[in-house]
Amino acid sequence: xxxxxxxxxxxxxxxxxxxxxxxxxxxxxxxxxxxxxxxxxxxxxxxxxxxxxxxxxxxxxxxxxxxxxxxxxxxxxxxxxxxxxxxxxxxxxxxxxxxxxxxxxxxxxxxxxxxxxxxxxxxxx
Numbered sequence: 001x002x003x004x005x006x007x008x009x010x011x012x013x014x015x016x017x018x019x020x021x022x023x024x025x026x027x028x029x030x031x032x033x034x035x036x037x038x039x040x041x042x043x044x045x046x047x048x049x050x051x052x053x054x055x056x057x058x059x060x061x062x063x064x065x066x067x068x069x070x071x072x073x074x075x076x077x078x079x080x081x082x083x084x085x086x087x088x089x090x091x092x093x094x095x096x097x098x099x100x101x102x103x104x105x106x107x108x109x110x111x112x113x114x115x116x117x118x119x120x121x122x123x124x125x
Contacts, residue, residue, distance in 0.1 A: 001025045010060035012036035015112070021061050028065045028123045032078070033057050034115035047084040047116045051091040054119050059095070062123055071123045072101040078118040082107035088117055 006021035006028065014020055014031070021030040035050035036043050038057070045053065059069055077088060085105065101121070111118045 006030075006061060006065040008060050008064035010038055010064070011057035012038050012041075021065055023065050023125065026125045027073075028062065028067050028125065030058060030061055030121040030123070032076075032118045032120040033061075034112060034118050036113070043113050043115055047079075047081075048087050048091055050115060050117050051088045051119075054117060055091065055095040058119065058121055062121075065123075065125065067123045067125050069095055070097070071125070072096065073122050073124060074102040075104075075119060075121045077103065077105040078108045078111055079105065080108065080111055080116045084116065 001024060003022050003024040005019045006023055008020065011020055012033065015036075018031050021028050033054045034043060035045055035053035037053065062068055062071070077092070079085065079088065088105075
């Protein structure tokens with residue numbers, strides 16, 4: 001099987017040598033997304049605004065890949081400060097329904113460009 005690059009203008013452009021997502025054998029691997037506005041190219045907002053922007057971008061990438069938020073199997077959330085867990089969780093819960101994806105959430109020392117949160121995901125087509 002061939003791996004297919006997924007790209008949409010409705011989500012932030014890759015800022016390095018990676019793809020927004022790769023689809024392989026019906027599985028979509030979405031790269032880590034930070035809250036860069038796809039129109040302005042800037043990172044702004046508090047942790048809840050950043051989480052909302054990220055999940056909107058994730059949705060757009062999945063649509064571009066022929067998938068949806070309902071087909072997310074697993075997500076990873078990277079937080080600059082684990083004290084923001086409840087705020088991020090509240091926004092996250094608005095974008096998914098049961099059965100919720102498997103998930104990991106960890107605090108990390110730094111996220112690119114000074115972001116407060118980063119999320120990646122794996123979904124099926």
